[in-house]
Amino acid sequence: xxKMLGKRALSSFVSLMVLIVLVFFLSRLTGDPAALxxxxxxxxxxxxxxxxxxGLNDPVLVQFGRYLSDLAQLDFGDSLRKARPAIDVxxxxxxxxxxxxxxxxxxxxxxxxxxxSIAAFNVGRPFDRFASVLSLIxxxxxxxxxxxxxxxxxxxxxxxxxxxxxxxxxxxxxxxCVLFIRPFGLILQIVRGSMINALGSPYVKTARAKGVKNRPxxxxxxxxxxxxxxxxxxxxQAAALLNGAVVVETIFGFPGVGKLMIDSILQRDFxxxxxxxxxxxxxIFIMNILIDIAYALLDPRIRA
Amino acid sequence: MADHLLEVRDLSVRFHxxxxxxxxxxxxxxxxxxxxxxxxLGESGSGKSVSASAIxxxxxxxxxxxxxxxxxxxxxxxxxxxxxxxxxxxxxxxSMIFQDPLGHLNxxxxxxxxxxxxxxxxxxxxxxxxxxxxxxxERVGIPNAKDSMGKYPHEFxxxxxxxxxxxxxxxxxxxxxxxxxxxxxxxxxxxxxVLSLLEELQEETGMGLxxxxxxxxxxxxxxxxxxxxxxxxxxxxxxxxxxxHNAQHPYTRKLLAAAPGKGEMRDGTQRxxxxxxxxxxxxxxxxxxxxxxxNFDLYAGETLAVVGESGSGKSTIARLMLRLxxxxxxxxxxxxxxxxxxxxxxxxxLRRQLQMVFQDPTQSLNxxxxxxxxxxxxxxxxxxxxxxxxxxxxxxxxLEQVGLQPEHALRYPHQFxxxxxxxIAIARALALEPDLxxxxxxxxxxxxxxxxxxxxxxxxxxxxxxxAFIFIAHDLPVVRDFADRVLVMKRGExxxxxxxxxxxxxxxxxxxxxxxxxxxxxxPDVQAERRRARLALAGA
Numbered sequence: 001x002x003k004m005l006g007k008r009a010l011s012s013f014v015s016l017m018v019l020i021v022l023v024f025f026l027s028r029l030t031g032d033p034a035a036l037x038x039x040x041x042x043x044x045x046x047x048x049x050x051x052x053x054x055g056l057n058d059p060v061l062v063q064f065g066r067y068l069s070d071l072a073q074l075d076f077g078d079s080l081r082k083a084r085p086a087i088d089v090x091x092x093x094x095x096x097x098x099x100x101x102x103x104x105x106x107x108x109x110x111x112x113x114x115x116x117s118i119a120a121f122n123v124g125r126p127f128d129r130f131a132s133v134l135s136l137i138x139x140x141x142x143x144x145x146x147x148x149x150x151x152x153x154x155x156x157x158x159x160x161x162x163x164x165x166x167x168x169x170x171x172x173x174x175x176x177c178v179l180f181i182r183p184f185g186l187i188l189q190i191v192r193g194s195m196i197n198a199l200g201s202p203y204v205k206t207a208r209a210k211g212v213k214n215r216p217x218x219x220x221x222x223x224x225x226x227x228x229x230x231x232x233x234x235x236x237q238a239a240a241l242l243n244g245a246v247v248v249e250t251i252f253g254f255p256g257v258g259k260l261m262i263d264s265i266l267q268r269d270f271x272x273x274x275x276x277x278x279x280x281x282x283x284i285f286i287m288n289i290l291i292d293i294a295y296a297l298l299d300p301r302i303r304a
Numbered sequence: 305m306a307d308h309l310l311e312v313r314d315l316s317v318r319f320h321x322x323x324x325x326x327x328x329x330x331x332x333x334x335x336x337x338x339x340x341x342x343x344x345l346g347e348s349g350s351g352k353s354v355s356a357s358a359i360x361x362x363x364x365x366x367x368x369x370x371x372x373x374x375x376x377x378x379x380x381x382x383x384x385x386x387x388x389x390x391x392x393x394x395x396x397x398x399s400m401i402f403q404d405p406l407g408h409l410n411x412x413x414x415x416x417x418x419x420x421x422x423x424x425x426x427x428x429x430x431x432x433x434x435x436x437x438x439x440x441x442e443r444v445g446i447p448n449a450k451d452s453m454g455k456y457p458h459e460f461x462x463x464x465x466x467x468x469x470x471x472x473x474x475x476x477x478x479x480x481x482x483x484x485x486x487x488x489x490x491x492x493x494x495x496x497x498v499l500s501l502l503e504e505l506q507e508e509t510g511m512g513l514x515x516x517x518x519x520x521x522x523x524x525x526x527x528x529x530x531x532x533x534x535x536x537x538x539x540x541x542x543x544x545x546x547x548x549h550n551a552q553h554p555y556t557r558k559l560l561a562a563a564p565g566k567g568e569m570r571d572g573t574q575r576x577x578x579x580x581x582x583x584x585x586x587x588x589x590x591x592x593x594x595x596x597x598x599n600f601d602l603y604a605g606e607t608l609a610v611v612g613e614s615g616s617g618k619s620t621i622a623r624l625m626l627r628l629x630x631x632x633x634x635x636x637x638x639x640x641x642x643x644x645x646x647x648x649x650x651x652x653x654l655r656r657q658l659q660m661v662f663q664d665p666t667q668s669l670n671x672x673x674x675x676x677x678x679x680x681x682x683x684x685x686x687x688x689x690x691x692x693x694x695x696x697x698x699x700x701x702x703l704e705q706v707g708l709q710p711e712h713a714l715r716y717p718h719q720f721x722x723x724x725x726x727x728i729a730i731a732r733a734l735a736l737e738p739d740l741x742x743x744x745x746x747x748x749x750x751x752x753x754x755x756x757x758x759x760x761x762x763x764x765x766x767x768x769x770x771x772a773f774i775f776i777a778h779d780l781p782v783v784r785d786f787a788d789r790v791l792v793m794k795r796g797e798x799x800x801x802x803x804x805x806x807x808x809x810x811x812x813x814x815x816x817x818x819x820x821x822x823x824x825x826x827x828p829d830v831q832a833e834r835r836r837a838r839l840a841l842a843g844a
Contacts, residue, residue, distance in 0.1 A: 202407035209360050210422045210472065211395035224412050299412055300456040 005289065012285045016278065020071075023277055024064055024270075032056070033080055033268040054080065067274075076278075077271035081264070086271035090257065090279050096166070097249070097256035098283070101241035103172070104179045109234055112184050116191025117223070123196060131188060138185025147178045147251045164253030175252045179245055183237035190233045191226070198226040228299055235291035239284045307379070308335035309512050310359070310398075310480055315373030317354050320366055328354045330536045331372065336480065341506065341513040343527035343544075345520065345559075347751040348722075351536040352516050356482045358383075360400050361390045378479075395422045399473035403485035405465035409457035415468050416441070416453025422475045433475075440471035444501060462614070463494035467501065474505060481506075482514045487522065491613035491778065496822040496838060499526050518751065520563050521824025524548065524831040532556050544828040562756035563826040565781025569805050570607075570788050579604050579739065579772065580625075585634035587620050595620045596796045598634070602740070607766060607773040609783040609804070611819070612793030618776045620796075622742045625774075626658055627651055656686050659733035663745035665725035669717040675703070675728055676713040682735040689736065702731040706761060723754030727761065734765070742774045747782060759786055780823045784808050792816045817841060 033056065034047040051057045055066065070077060076087040119131040154174065155163040162171050198204065199222055207221045246258035253259070257276055264272040296302045312334050318327045329351040336342045346352035357363045359375055359382060375382040377398065382390060394400075399422075402408040410418060416437050423433035434453075441449035444467040446460075457465055466486060473481055483502065487495035503526060506513050515526055523530045524544050531541040532555065540553040551557045578601035587595040595617040602608050610618045624631040625643065636643040638654065646654060662668040669678055679702060680695045690698055700710035706727040717725055726746060733741050743762070747755045759782060765771060777783050783790060783804070790807040792800040792815065800813040811817045821838040825831045 202402065202404060203410040205362055206402065206408045206469075206472075207410070207421075208362060209394055209400040210425055211391050211393070212421065212425045213391065216425075221410055225410070300414075301411060301458050 004292070008285070008289065008292075012281070016281050019277060019281065020274060021064075023274055024067065025060065027265070027268070027270045027273050028060055028063075030265065030268055033270075036268055037080060076275040079264075079269055079272045081267050081269045081272070086269075086275040087279075089272055090260065090275040093255055093257045093260040093276075094279050094283070096254065097242065097245075097258065100172070100175060100179065100245070100249075100254065100256060101238060104176050104241060105183070105234065105238045107176070108180055108183045108187060108237070111180075112187035112191050113227075113230070116188045117195050117226075119188070119192045120195030120199060128192075131192070135185040135188040135192075138181045139189070140185075141181060143178055143182060143245075144247045144251060146181060147174070147248055150174050150178055151251070164251075166255060171252075175245075175248055175254050178248050178252075179241060183234075183241075186237065187230060187233055190230050194226040194229045195222065198222045201225070224298055228295065231291055231295055231298070235288060238287055242283050242287065243280055308376070309338050309378065310514075311335040311376040312355050312359070313374050313376065315355055315358060315375065316371045317351075317358060317363065317368060318371055319368050327536050328368075329533075332533070332536075332538050333373075334531050334538065334541070336512040336514055338479065338512050339506065339510045341503075341515055341526055341528045343515045343517055343523045343530040344533060345517060345523055345530050346533035347518055347559075347753065349535075350533040352518075352533045353484050354536075356400065356484055356514065356516060359398060359482065360394055361387070392426070395473070395478070396426045396476045397478050398480045398482065399476075399478040400482040400484065401466070401469040401473050401486050403488050405462065405469045405489075406457060408469060409465060411457055414454045414456060415460070416455075419453075419468065419472045419475060422472055426476060428476075436475050437471070440475055441468070443505075444468070444471045446471070462490055463498060466490060466494075466498050470498075470501065470505070474509070477509050478511060480512045480514065482516070484516045485518065486515070488517070488519070492780070492824075493613065493818060493822040495522075495824070496525075502526070519824065520548075520559065520752070520826035521831065524826055524828040525824050525835065532559070548827055558753060560826060562753040563781070564752075564756065564759070564779070565784050565823075565825065567785040569784060569808065570786075571803070571805065576604065578602055579639055581635075581637040582621075582625070583635050583637070585621065585624060585636060586632050587617075587624055587629070588632045593796050595624070598798055600791055600798065600801060602772055602774065604739070605766070605770045605772055607775055607786060607788045609775045609777060609787035609790045610793060611777055611780060611783055611790060613778060613819075615795070616793040617796040618793050619744055622660065622744050622774065622776060626655070626660060626742070652685075656689075656736045657739045658742070659736055659738040659740070660742045660744065661726070661729050661733050661746045663749055665722065665729045666717070668729060669725060669732075671717055674714055674716055675699075678717075678728065679703075679713075679732050679735050682732065686736060698735070699731075702734055705734065705765070706731045707757070721754075723750050723758060726750060726758055730758075730761065730765075734769075738771065740772045740774065742776070744776045745778065746775075748777065748779060755782065762786070780808075780820060781825075792819065814841075 033054070034050045038047055038050055055063060058066075067077065076085065078084065079086045079089045082089055115131050119128040122128045151163050151174065154161045161174050162168070165171055203225075204217060204221055207217045212221070243258070245256070246262055248254070249256045249259040250262055257280060261273060261276050264276065312332065314331045314333055315329060316327065316331050317329050318325050332355060334342065334344070334355070344352045344355070354363070358370060361382075363370070370383060373383070377393070382393070409415065416434065419437035419440060420430070420433035423436055424430060428436070438449055438453060441452060446452050446464060446467060457468070460468065481502075486502070487498050490498060499522065502513060515522065517523060527544050529541065529543055530547055531538045532547065532553065533539065534555045540547065540551065540556045547556060548560065551560055580602035582598055582600050585595060585598040586593070598621060600608070610621060612618045620629075623629045625636050627643065631644055634644070638658070643651070643654065673681070676696070676699050679699045683690050683695060696713075699713050703710055703712055708724060708727055708731070717728065720728065747758050750758060762773065763786060766773060775783065775787055787804045790802065790804050791798050792807065792813065794815050800807065800811065800816045807816060808820065811820060818841050821834055821841055823834070825834055
């Protein structure tokens with residue numbers, strides 16, 4: 001386990017470094033921040049001064065070297081837009097995204113396991129057909145469209161829910177519902193398939209031949225085995241949400257890391273872009289580790 | 305009412321499938337008494353397992369449907385009993401073990417718990433259940449039983465897993481044990497051990513044993529009585545000796561005739577220079593030596609059998625020779641040139657002469673390609689063999705050569721039976737006009753009667769086309785009828801090699817002797833003798 005963790009950390013570190021290099025140079029291609037942050041009629045001297053202060057006058061490679069050496073001391077630089085440490089800005093938004101992702105995935109997991117299992121027990125019957133159609137629609141519906149329809153229906157027409165922002169519980173309902181749909185559809189399918197497989201498996205036959213009661217056959221013998229493939233997909237989907245549900249956060253004006261990234265790119269706030277990418281990458285790394293641990297706990301064959 | 309312990313009367317079961325209604329068993333009747341072993345003998349699709357599933361309430365309904373009959377256990381008709389009553393019998397009074405113990409043990413729970421669960425499911429306390437589990441694990445011969453209780457199924461060998469299944473089935477001393485192909489997936493020596501264990505346990509507990517098998521040898525070794533099933537019906541029944549010496553029904557006779565190991569042994573081919581010389585061939589996986597220093601020759605038109613138990617390295621030899629894997633050392637000289645040092649391009653040309661037929665034709669034939677495409681693909685890769693205009697005619701010719709019809713060319717693999725698929729695989733290998741065909745357990749997955757046909761086909765091709773064969777098998781009787789020479793392998797080493805007659809009639813090595821003694825013969829009298837030999841060897 002420790003060896004695996006070490007290997008994982010190393011490979012994650014390498015891909016993170018590649019990512020930093022790519023994002024650093026690509027973001028410089030978006031243009032000169034001085035053109036954006038200073039008034040249109042600012043003089044060339046003022047622009048020059050702005051660039052000097054923010055170190056944008058040095059050759060790009062020098063800037064990159066400086067960035068790396070600061071990074072080694074855990075200094076992510078300051079946000080141009082907010083004039084505060086970039087990492088603080090990112091962590092504030094990340095907490096919002098983390099909450100949104102955790103709540104959504106918890107709901108998705110519970111709902112998908114229940115509905116998927118019931119569908120598996122009733123293969124071919126109306127409930128199963130209904131669940132399959134539901135999951136297909138869920139997995140293929142574009143979330144920006146659902147988000148807009150949701151706002152039109154529940155906020156504009158009925159006036160039940162706020163259109164955007166945060167503040168009350170009501171603000172969370174639409175974003176969570178919209179984010180819920182796709183992973184629910186996907187995971188439901190996996191749970192259903194995996195449950196059908198496990199129910200037809202030889203070890204379930206053995207359990208019945210041993211005279212084990214129905215309930216333990218399902219909850220002890222079937223469910224744990226059926227969860228193995230599901231866990232991996234839950235991990236993937238959670239990673240997608242942590243990465244910032246860019247579209248959904250933007251539509252609902254939700255102050256998460258996805259919206260922050262979009263804003264920072266538009267504003268050429270380079271330090272924030274890089275910090276946001278690193279924070280989400282590390283979060284996804286940690287989550288993958290948690291998934292691996294969960295997998296190993298469920299399946300002794302992985303532990304060895 | 306006759307008072308048998310278990311009696312199946314006039315049982316009919318059918319299944320609703322996509323192809324309509326299929327009658328799995330049709331009005332079958334049999335009975336089993338205490339202390340007795342009844343074998344149900346049949347090939348795949350004969351319905352031999354259906355009555356056992358009906359007894360254990362393991363038939364899913366739908367798609368299954370029991371249309372008539374009764375199953376009387378201790379005077380009670382199981383088919384009229386409630387689900388709960390039947391659950392109470394399962395595992396307590398009637399137990400069952402299966403062919404594939406790895407699949408039938410739950411992979412995520414410790415085996416000790418799984419064995420104890422049988423007792424706990426029937427109301428025993430946890431302490432008592434674990435105590436019994438430990439006793440039984442010791443009884444069935446699991447080493448370090450106490451520590452092993454916490455281990456998981458994948459940490460045991462195949463034979464140990466079947467022992468664990470047996471322990472799990474016998475925790476509550478059932479009156480009846482149903483064993484569905486209990487030794488089919490095991491090596492011969494392990495098979496003999498497991499059968500003896502079942503017999504000992506039967507003597508200790510006086511249980512009735514129902515043995516479902518396709519193997520006449522298992523019947524000869526273990527059964528008191530046997531019923532023969534074909535196409536969902538019982539065609540004949542009797543003691544193993546009666547069945548062997550005095551079979552009435554044509555199907556029983558066909559089965560007996562198909563049982564390998566009864567034909568004439570071959571006395572080898574006349575030898576010139578060997579076409580294949582293997583010297584010092586080895587393969588290591590880290591510290592593990594899968595193959596140690598193999599040396600052997602093969603002559604043109606000769607059939608060399610490689611026998612050994614699982615993990616003995618017999619398939620490794622084939623994979624190394626064909627460069628499907630790289631050897632760790634040694635040379636493989638094919639017509640004087642070392643195969644192992646060829647460049648990929650030269651190897652591509654050589655592959656034409658060396659073909660392989662695998663164990664499982666369902667997996668080795670691409671399901672999305674028609675038979676025509678499968679066979680002619682060889683000519684796409686080696687365009688100099690045959691001009692395209694002649695492909696269709698040659699495919700039809702090859703199909704006829706392996707006993708299929710020319711019109712089969714347009715069908716897909718799933719439309720064929722297992723035996724037919726293996727014929728397609730052989731036709732595919734023949735398309736390249738090879739000098740050597742390596743058969744890796746090519747007939748092991750087939751029913752006895754199909755196996756006999758495929759072997760006959762291979763023999764015919766050998767005689768007509770002069771192809772040399774390397775025939776990898778764990779099944780000794782098949783080898784006895786088919787090979788010229790035999791290599792016996794054990795743990796990566798060739799322990800003995802020689803002419804087939806010498807190996808079978810005068811084996812020099814203890815391991816070869818044990819391997820031969822562990823094999824089961826379909827003649828109950830021969831088998832009784834062999835059993836004595838086996839016990840003598842075990843005692844020595």
